[in-house]
Amino acid sequence: xxxxxxxxxAIDPVAIxxxxxxxxxYALGYLVGFLGGWAYAYALVRTDRLWGDVPRPxxxxxxxxxxxxxxGTVIGGRLGEVIFYEPTYxxxxxxxxxxxxxxxxxxxxxxxxxxLAIWYYAYRFKIPFLTVGDLCAAFAPIGLFxxxxxxxxxxxxxxxxxxxxxxxxxxxxxxxxxHPSQLYEAGLEGLLLLAVLGVVAQKGGFTRPGLLTGLFTLxxxxxxxxxxxxxxPDPDIEQLSHGLTMxxxxxxxxIAVGITLLxxxxxxxxxxx
Numbered sequence: 001x002x003x004x005x006x007x008x009x010a011i012d013p014v015a016i017x018x019x020x021x022x023x024x025x026y027a028l029g030y031l032v033g034f035l036g037g038w039a040y041a042y043a044l045v046r047t048d049r050l051w052g053d054v055p056r057p058x059x060x061x062x063x064x065x066x067x068x069x070x071x072g073t074v075i076g077g078r079l080g081e082v083i084f085y086e087p088t089y090x091x092x093x094x095x096x097x098x099x100x101x102x103x104x105x106x107x108x109x110x111x112x113x114x115x116l117a118i119w120y121y122a123y124r125f126k127i128p129f130l131t132v133g134d135l136c137a138a139f140a141p142i143g144l145f146x147x148x149x150x151x152x153x154x155x156x157x158x159x160x161x162x163x164x165x166x167x168x169x170x171x172x173x174x175x176x177x178x179h180p181s182q183l184y185e186a187g188l189e190g191l192l193l194l195a196v197l198g199v200v201a202q203k204g205g206f207t208r209p210g211l212l213t214g215l216f217t218l219x220x221x222x223x224x225x226x227x228x229x230x231x232x233p234d235p236d237i238e239q240l241s242h243g244l245t246m247x248x249x250x251x252x253x254x255i256a257v258g259i260t261l262l263x264x265x266x267x268x269x270x271x272x273x
Contacts, residue, residue, distance in 0.1 A: 005167045005177035011153050026150030030073070033143025038066045040139040044201065052207040057127050057135065065121045069136065072113030074100065080109010084246060085237040107224075108250040114140075130209040130261075137216035138197050138205075144220075145190025152182035159184075160232045181231040188223045210265035218258025221251040 016023040045056050057065065081104040082090045082097055090097050118136055122129040151157045155172045159179025167177030196219065197205070197212055205212045228247045233239040238246045 005169045008155070008168055008170055013154050024150070025153045026147065029146035029150035030070075030143065033146045034066050034070055036142045036146075037069075037136075037139035038062055040142065041065070041135055044135060044138060044206075050201060050204070050206050052204070054131060054207055054209065055127055056131060056206070057121075057125065061121075061125050064124075065117075065132070065136075068117035068121050069114055072115075072117030073110045074105075074113075076113020076116070077105035077107070077110030080106030080112065084109060084250065111254075128209060130213060131206070134206055134209060134212035137212040138201050139194075140216060141190045141194035141197065145186045145194070148182045148186035148190060152180065152186070157182055158232055159230050162230075178232065179230040181227060184227050184230060185223075188227065189220055193219055193223070208265045208269045210261040210268070214258045214261030214265060216258075217254050217261065221254035221258060224248075224251045 011025070013024050013026070014022045015025045015028050041057075041062050042059050044050060045059050045062070078097065078100050084106055086104070114136065115133075118132045119129060121127070122132045155170045158170050158173055159181030161176045162179050163177065164179070166180070168180045169175060169177055193216065197216060200212060200215060205215075225248050228245045231245075231247075233245040233247075240246060240249065
């Protein structure tokens with residue numbers, strides 16, 4: 001039986017090219033994600049009814065927060081790729097560590113960098129750590145959505161072979177119909193998670209420090225583990241034994257952290273003022 005598959009859209013991975021200077025859609029995903037996150041965060045902190053008596057960041061300080069987050073994401077994401085996925089290669093080619101223009105960013109490493117960035121911002125501006133974390137959790141899915149779209153355009157992190165009607169043939173892979181797993185991640189970790197956290201924020205989520213951070217951490221981890229069953233792991237750096245992948249293993253601690261934060265926020269809400 002003939003398997004139906006969708007042709008890959010003819011999208012040039014390079015969005016803007018001026019002489020030798022080229023900007024890829026993937027890089028624009030990060031940039032627009034941070035700018036969109038800043039705009040959304042600015043609107044949130046200026047809405048008094050969302051916060052109650054909880055101290056919140058000053059809108060003018062959000063530029064510093066976004067700068068710290070950008071540094072944490074890039075440095076942490078790169079070091080995560082080096083340490084978690086390809087330590088042997090980079091040990092033999094240490095100068096390649098700084099060549100981030102060649103690709104290679106790990107979400108879980110970037111997450112560690114973001115946590116450190118949030119801690120420094122909270123320390124510097126005397127804002128509770130979990131409050132800053134909740135704000136960042138609310139807008140983080142914007143960047144996740146855009147970066148996954150960039151992965152799709154770059155034809156990287158593709159899915160496993162499949163016969164579903166919406167399978168996509170990636171020209172630069174092997175000609176097999178595959179799950180567009182990048183789009184699954186964009187929808188689940190990006191759009192859906194953004195909507196869920198937005199609803200919780202509007203219902204008073206910021207008045208319970210740790211709630212949005214816990215929800216983001218738990219939901220992302222569950223979504224990532226589920227979507228790893230549709231994503232084709234790199235057999236050299238991502239595939240582990242017993243059907244596990246590195247993405248699954250690194251997401252497991254996030255489940256524990258997310259549940260712990262949700263329990264903490266629930267108990268804190270029941271304490272008398």
